[in-house]
Amino acid sequence: MWYYVKKLQYPANVARTDLGMAKFLFAQYGGPDSELSASIRYLTQRYTMPIPQAKALLTDIGTEELAHWEIIGTLIYKLTDGATPEQMRRAGLGDHFAQHDNALYPHDAAGVPWTAAYIQATGDPIADLHENLAAEQKARATYEHLISLTDDPGVIATLAFLREREIVHFQRFGEALMLVKEYMDKPKHVF
Amino acid sequence: MYSKDMVDLLKEIMAVDFVVYELALFLDTHPNDRRALEDHNNFAMKSRQLREMFERKYGPLILDSVSEFPYQYINNPWPWEIRY
Numbered sequence: 407m408w409y410y411v412k413k414l415q416y417p418a419n420v421a422r423t424d425l426g427m428a429k430f431l432f433a434q435y436g437g438p439d440s441e442l443s444a445s446i447r448y449l450t451q452r453y454t455m456p457i458p459q460a461k462a463l464l465t466d467i468g469t470e471e472l473a474h475w476e477i478i479g480t481l482i483y484k485l486t487d488g489a490t491p492e493q494m495r496r497a498g499l500g501d502h503f504a505q506h507d508n509a510l511y512p513h514d515a516a517g518v519p520w521t522a523a524y525i526q527a528t529g530d531p532i533a534d535l536h537e538n539l540a541a542e543q544k545a546r547a548t549y550e551h552l553i554s555l556t557d558d559p560g561v562i563a564t565l566a567f568l569r570e571r572e573i574v575h576f577q578r579f580g581e582a583l584m585l586v587k588e589y590m591d592k593p594k595h596v597f
Numbered sequence: 598m599y600s601k602d603m604v605d606l607l608k609e610i611m612a613v614d615f616v617v618y619e620l621a622l623f624l625d626t627h628p629n630d631r632r633a634l635e636d637h638n639n640f641a642m643k644s645r646q647l648r649e650m651f652e653r654k655y656g657p658l659i660l661d662s663v664s665e666f667p668y669q670y671i672n673n674p675w676p677w678e679i680r681y
Contacts, residue, residue, distance in 0.1 A: 409659055409660065410660070411659050412657075412659065413658060413676055414611065414676040414677075417608055417611060419680060459625055459628070463625040466622055470618060476676065479677065480676065480677040574619070575622075578625065578626055581626040581627075582626055
């Protein structure tokens, strides 16, 4: 089970309202390589991991990704705080406002709703861990795109933190892949 | 509302908890690294102390902490509402 702790993993600040940037950040709230996809992917795949190191890692990174989803949600909430319907409309968030007002909703930067089709769980630990390595790199690239779309120092610092986490997770998944390969290469019975 | 002292202590907890989490991920794939485990345990103890100090002053951060009457968990600010 899980417990909620009333704190963010990183102190996410914004300098001012920026609806355009909020719209772009939906890429990581409900897009294909979003924090939501990452969390659901790892927390789904963990059941069929063959070794304790991999079961632990997918559980713990999957949990951290939910904390990152909360950080992205916080940035969007703060960037849109107090925005009027007319301002939302001018920033390209009129479609969002029509359906969701100022609420958050897991869709991508273009408004496409999140779908489980963004993730895979094959039951094959080698295939799944390779998917995760690719997912971390795709998220890293997305963060670099997002950083280049803003000059807000608070948003940049927060996105730079999240980008770094993708790199650390990539490293840990690589180690888990090597450990799983070692395990699968071992003869099952040694007499 | 909340004070600067509350935010400063919360940020200290966030920083220490990040160290614990980072070391925990490392230990998932390096369970035999004694130095990393020592660091993990030291920061985990530090985290507990800070959390107890915070909760005594400002109320629970988590629902299984003991609360004064009336229930304090709902009152301290939510993470997305704080200016850090």
